[in-house]
Amino acid sequence: MKHSTPTRPAGRARAGAAFGALLAVGALLAGCSGTGGGHASDARAPDARGGSAGTTAPVPPGQQEKRDRAAAPDYLSTFALDVDTASYGYARRVLGDGRLPSPETVRPEEFVNSFKQGYERPRGNGFSVSVDGARTGGGADDWSLLRVGLATRAADDTAVRPPAALTFVVDISGSMAETGRLDLVRTSLAHLTEQLRDDDSVALVTFSDEAETVFPMTALRGHRTDIREAVDSLRTASSTNVAAGVERGYDEAVQGRREGATNRVVLLSDALANTGETDADAILERIDSSRREYGITLFGVGVGSDYGDALMERLADKGDGNTTYVADETQARKVFVDQLPAHVDLRARDAKAQVEFDRETVQQFKLIGYENRAVADEDFRDDSVDGGEVGPGHTVTALYAVRLREGASGHVATATVRWLDPATREAHERTGSVETGAIDGALWNGSDERLQVAAAAAYFADILRGGTLPDTPGLSELASRTRKLAAETGDGSVSKLADAIDRAAGLKGAEPGARSAPAEGEMD
Template identity: 70%
Template sequence: MERGTNTYRAAVALLLGGMLITGCGASGDGARSSADHGVAGNGGPAGGKQPPAPGQPAPGQREGAAVEERDEAGQESAAPDYLSTFALDVDTASYGYARRTLGDGQLPDAGTVRPEEFVNSFRQGYEQPEGNGFSVHVDGARPGAGASDWSLMRVGLATRAEAKTGERPPAALTFVVDISGSMAEPGRLDLAKTSLGILADELRDDDSVSLVTFSDEAETRLPMTRLQGNRTKLRDAIEEMEPTDSTNVEAGVEQGYEEAVEGHREGATNRVVLLSDALANTGETQADAILERIGDARKEYGITLFGVGVGSDYGDQLMERLTNKGDGNTTYISDEEQARKVFVDQLPAHVELRARDAKAQVEFDRKNVKQFKLIGYENRKVADDDFRDDSVDGGEVGPGHTVTALYAVRLREGASGHVATATVRWLDPKTRKAHEESGSVETGAIDGRLWDGAGERLQVTAVAAYFADTLRGGDLPGTPSLGELASRARKLAASTEDSSVGKLATAIEQADRIRNGTGEEPSGTSGEGELG
């Protein structure tokens, strides 16, 4: 992980002073951003500095270049800044694939576990905005149990759901379907065909679709076609798909974007929908190189990419990278129930956009906050100074989506008052005009007891985050054992009457049994300590 010179010097100075303060890594272009920090000393301005007004320069603090103070040895040391900036992410594939893997009796690979995708798989109950932007909700609680000076802080963002089916603009969707040999396994091509059949029934007459398949080469099965009077033609093309040969994702994506450009509709939501196990073994197999070929289509025509993953052996990292860089999002389905959830219940969120290039920036009050750590979003970090640079890629968010970011926050002794201000910035999908919305939180709003008095949805969020962090070998303060997490999830499933929370409890129980079966003990409650 790259670190800037200032970060290195700050870390050395702080270590000499007997303190451990960790900074975040670099973003993809080498620019630094803040996520995992200590904010040392008791100096600083009274209260939190408010974010600049829209259009004003971003705050000038850079990692390792904030306030000066003296450590225990009397040496001056530069504390890291107190900003955390990231692109919004509505992906849920990591959680879906983890459930599939656990159901097959195996623990998921740590590299495929992304806590933000676990958290964003559950309803949060945030108040929706009246307009087309975001509402901002900030709260939290103390987990206790060996982490007495830590709190979990939740930053919740929500868009307005679509009120009626006819409210969204028409869609122009290009389906790119993997028909390689690996898709012959049950739960792959057969599920993709079922999913497309469900979607064909849900789309409107004024929507348009095209169908591209790929194995070692790509083929257009149906050019962009209005659905009115042509649904049978689409269903026939879907039914004719059969698995064959190798997996050339590059050919499929490139052909798909060519069809999307050819059939581009002004005023419609133009999107490529990739259904694949993402096990690329022919042609270009790296996401960046694949997307380089279709860069102009993404930028000039605003075509976004929605990835739907299938299969017990799934190229999670390729699909996630493709959709992140392709201005889209990804999900994972393993059965028809999940397919209906994605293509029926969540259809508007996947074919329409409320916001483009959305980013969030959280500014912590160094007077009250000693350390903070963003849980997840490692590959979505943005340099702090790029928050208001609208040429820097953010995340795409549809109607009815919620985005949640959890922070582990360590307050100073006697902290009182302002803790943090969260600001979301996004571009209107039609006008590309920038908008911002902010919300703040005080110490009293994150000082309650998590497991005894906090809202049920906050507790569900905490269980999902702790579960993900445990699966990838993390050590968040206050993490319960898997057995305790499963028990809490079961109780929450009953009190919320939410079947998805019951499935979370099942997944945690499966992980606990697998760990015990391989001789590993479930992780106990973490001791109090610094985040590393």
């Protein structure tokens, strides 16, 4: 199905080289990326009189004229779609325990994608594309937030979705004995099995120092009681051999694979690997042919106050899937009941987005987050390069800090999403664009409420990881604005965001002041 292991790192290397040369001339938003390293979406736009040297990717027939007029590579931002939310869920858990999350566990896109955005949904399969924004500052050094919103059609009636073949891989290591870990896994699996249909199938694998198949792929019809009893009987053992569990889980998934069904491995763990192979790439290399040939995706569900975030996130990215974090029974019900279709079905495979900025109007841009999902610009239409898997009812939001040229007016950017149909593997694209008039309003004064929520989540993440986004409010101001948004939207999840910001403000003590963009050099 994919060849992501050899091609994607090479694509990143090409992107890094191109932007390394760019950043050697003049840095854009130095230090703005909390995870470090060059990012394919960081760019200082050349002067409007001429672009940087570079090549463009091969294009389909009939589109050459359009691409001849397109921006040079440094005007392009390309990334794989990401619907993960684990980073935000874990940050809330850590803050609730009275600690600040480690900066390396904070991924802004997962904070932003944890909140409803209200995008128009497409009528058919695939994506809708929405692009808007608002001004974040004032004066000559004026910045804007640009929002690219992608949405899939909501779930069909559960009676008409494809059947699911799910292999549960459950961590029963000693660390799962902590109150709220294995108990929460049992609760999550109970919710999930209650929601599945009789024609769905499940298998159960457990692992500690070794992996064991509790039962092979089994149809739920006539076996629900057996499955519940097996789940209730789970008990903790010794060390954590994630590699053994994942490998055995994929073996069972392949053996029990059902044609025409959604075949998925569901890993429930604190991901604190301490036995056997502990590197995500090496773990998945062992089952690479199975996941590529059979299209089996991985859904990672994290639990525990101590959580191997980096391992779980990498497993999901390399396993063509997504992650979430479950801290309590309320969240377990949300994931496995309310959001069940999004986790057992697919609307799109290998989905990527590319945003093309207009050199006549845009002076600088910075993609907020998605560092781990960067794709080389020339690989956008290379369907062998790994993208993201997206389920029904999902939304994906990408925020950019954008600085327009002084007095600029007209076209700002065009966003394109490309994906493969899950059944036919046929490639599709949709586009959307935005003009300067659509981003002229003030962010905190009358702009779309959901844009403000996305901004609050992004700014919060940026503060937690020590970033330097322009016009970021201090934590107290951000908490106040978010509390107001919670009242205006009536959205309990926004109220919880405000609570988390308040906790962070208390833990940080000294309030950071509003940030401004670093000093800039000449553009060409």
